[in-house]
Amino acid sequence: MSEQPNSYLIDDIKNGMLREGVQHVSSLLTAEDLHRARTEVLDFYYRELDAGLFFTADEAKKLDLFSAMSSHSRRVERSNNLMHSSMAWFSKSESFERLSKVMQSLVGPDLDMFLARVIVTVPLDHIPSYIREIYDPMKNKLHGSINKFLRNEILRAFFFIHNPWHQDWVDMPSSDLRFFTTLIPLTDRLNGQAPLYVMPCSAAIEPLPLPIPHSENDVEVTLEDGPVPRVLEKRRINAKAGDLICWPARTFHKVEPNTAEEPAINLRFNFSPAGARTGLNDMSNLVPISRSILSRLVESGPTDPGSPQYVSCDHLELKVAR
Numbered sequence: 001m002s003e004q005p006n007s008y009l010i011d012d013i014k015n016g017m018l019r020e021g022v023q024h025v026s027s028l029l030t031a032e033d034l035h036r037a038r039t040e041v042l043d044f045y046y047r048e049l050d051a052g053l054f055f056t057a058d059e060a061k062k063l064d065l066f067s068a069m070s071s072h073s074r075r076v077e078r079s080n081n082l083m084h085s086s087m088a089w090f091s092k093s094e095s096f097e098r099l100s101k102v103m104q105s106l107v108g109p110d111l112d113m114f115l116a117r118v119i120v121t122v123p124l125d126h127i128p129s130y131i132r133e134i135y136d137p138m139k140n141k142l143h144g145s146i147n148k149f150l151r152n153e154i155l156r157a158f159f160f161i162h163n164p165w166h167q168d169w170v171d172m173p174s175s176d177l178r179f180f181t182t183l184i185p186l187t188d189r190l191n192g193q194a195p196l197y198v199m200p201c202s203a204a205i206e207p208l209p210l211p212i213p214h215s216e217n218d219v220e221v222t223l224e225d226g227p228v229p230r231v232l233e234k235r236r237i238n239a240k241a242g243d244l245i246c247w248p249a250r251t252f253h254k255v256e257p258n259t260a261e262e263p264a265i266n267l268r269f270n271f272s273p274a275g276a277r278t279g280l281n282d283m284s285n286l287v288p289i290s291r292s293i294l295s296r297l298v299e300s301g302p303t304d305p306g307s308p309q310y311v312s313c314d315h316l317e318l319k320v321a322r
Helices: 007-020 031-052 057-062 088-092 094-107 129-135 293-300
Strands: 023-025 111-121 158-160 163-166 180-185 196-198 214-216 220-223 230-233 235-237 244-248 253-255 264-273 286-290 310-314 317-321
Touching: 007 023, 007 094, 031 088, 031 094, 031 111, 031 264, 088 094, 094 111, 094 180, 094 244, 094 264, 094 286
Parallel strands: 111 158
Antiparallel strands: 023 244, 111 264, 111 286, 163 253, 180 244, 180 264, 196 235, 196 253, 214 220, 220 230, 310 317
16 A cells, blocks of 8 residues: 555545445555554553453452442543553554545545544453353343453553444444544454454444344344344454454444454544534543644634734745734
C-alpha cells in the first residue's frame, strides 16, 4: 500500500461500505509501525500476566465480583490509556495518517476521533477457571468484558474473554450513532485467534437491546426480535496483523473466545463527523483529526455577528480573531 491510499482503493472502500456496511482493508499499517505497536503491547501484556493478571477466586469473592450488581467498576481513564500515554506516538505515525485518509473518504473532511484504546481478547488458557465458568456458554451473555477481575489497580487497556453479537451503539447509547468503528489487529485473527464475525448488510437495522434473541449456524444468523424473523449472512473476517476492519455503529459483530496461545490484540478507534453527538462524558477523549478550509475559518473567527473582525496573514494562512 502506498503512503497515501490511492483512488482505486478508496473507491473500493466506499463501494464496499455502501453495499455491506463493513470493510476489510489489507496491510494498512506500515511494517515499522506494526512491529513497534505489536512489540509494545505484547510486552505490556506479558508483564501484567507475569505479575498476576487476575484476582484469585477467593479474592474475587471478598470483593463481591461474582455479583451481577457488583460496584467494582473498571474504566480505562484517558491519563492511563496506553493509546494516550506510552503509545501516543501512533497518532503521529504514517499508519495513522493512512487510517485518517480512509476515514475522511467515508466521513468527510471535518473528522473527529474518540475513544482510542487497546483491546485484548485473552487466551482461555490464561484465564482462571472461575472466570471461564461465569461467561460460558457465550449465548445470551450481555458482554464478555473481564476488566473487573484484573488485579492491577491502573487499567490501561480493555480485556475480554469474548464479545457476543452486538452493535456498537451499546458503547455509546447517548450518541446519534454517526460514527465508524475501526479495528486494527496487531496479532492475526485466524484459526482459533479470537474469531471475528460480522453480519454484512446489518448496518440499517435499528439498535437492538442485549441480549439479542437469535439462532445461528455456520453461514447465517436469524434475528428473532420481532414477529417476522430476519435472516442475515454470517461471515468470518480472517484478518492478519496490520489490516483494517471498519463498520458503522449499527453493524452486528461478535468475537468468539480465543483458543490460541497468543492474546488477540487490536487497536480500536471511533471516527465521527465534527459536530456529531458522540455521547462522551469526558470530552478529552475526543480528538479533532482534520477540518475543511471552511470549518477552519469559521472555527477560528468571531462567533458573535456584531464582533469586529481583525484579519491578518501569517505564513500565508489567514488568521481571524476578535
